[in-house]
Amino acid sequence: MKYGPRSRALPDFLQTIDNFIHGSLITIAIERKIETVFGPSKKVAHPFIEEQLSSLGLGTWKGEIGEKALRVCHSIAIFTALTTHENQRLLWYCDNDSINEDGQERSFEDTQKLFSHALSMYCKHKFDLIGFAKSFERKSHLDDLLSVPDFAAGVIHDILKSHHSGESNIPGFPKKEILIKWLAKKSKFLSKITIQISKLPNGDIGSGIVKFTPAKQNK
Numbered sequence: 001m002k003y004g005p006r007s008r009a010l011p012d013f014l015q016t017i018d019n020f021i022h023g024s025l026i027t028i029a030i031e032r033k034i035e036t037v038f039g040p041s042k043k044v045a046h047p048f049i050e051e052q053l054s055s056l057g058l059g060t061w062k063g064e065i066g067e068k069a070l071r072v073c074h075s076i077a078i079f080t081a082l083t084t085h086e087n088q089r090l091l092w093y094c095d096n097d098s099i100n101e102d103g104q105e106r107s108f109e110d111t112q113k114l115f116s117h118a119l120s121m122y123c124k125h126k127f128d129l130i131g132f133a134k135s136f137e138r139k140s141h142l143d144d145l146l147s148v149p150d151f152a153a154g155v156i157h158d159i160l161k162s163h164h165s166g167e168s169n170i171p172g173f174p175k176k177e178i179l180i181k182w183l184a185k186k187s188k189f190l191s192k193i194t195i196q197i198s199k200l201p202n203g204d205i206g207s208g209i210v211k212f213t214p215a216k217q218n219k
Helices: 004-020 042-055 063-083 108-122 141-165 173-184
Strands: 023-030 089-094 129-134 190-199 205-210
Touching: 004 173, 023 063, 023 141, 042 063, 063 108, 089 141, 108 129, 141 173, 141 190
Parallel strands: 023 190, 089 129
Antiparallel strands: 190 205
16 A cells, blocks of 8 residues: 555556456454454463364464464355355465464465365365465466455454544545445445454354445535
8 A cells, every 4th residue: 555556556456356356255353352262261272272283183383373274264164165066166375474384393285284174064065176375476466366355354454443442543544545435335246244253241252244334425
């Protein structure tokens, strides 16, 4: 957004997304108060995550990164099961981050095994092919696709943070206004779905769909 040529190209880019991408853009926002979604507390869940993943041959993970990897893999697996059918081809293309890095104790192959394990829990049908790839050194049109969920996640984070804190202004709003309007606008083929998972006043965890609507213009 700070780079002039990209900022100027953004309106046309967003219009292209709305008019030509057939699919769903799904963002899951988990409130920071929720330390873990895999147990009663991080202190209990994270050692269990480390032990379980290791014993299942799914790699050596530190609790914090294991939690993130499980959140991502289960989320993708659930929606893959809901939106695909027998003998389709599936590609998970992702950027380079902490859950898919190659190191001495763990590699991207472990993330792939973890996803396949999670997918088998939700999906009963078989795929013709399941492929995995990370962002290439030389940027391609696939990286333009990766920027779509990045834009959505960034602006949704800012909106929800502002809402929960009671702040009326979103930091850097003038430059983000076009993204906020794009998020609230219905597109021809792309469904934009935001799911929020929050801690309720009684300590339980609740979830719901967040709907963004354009503000009505005063005449």
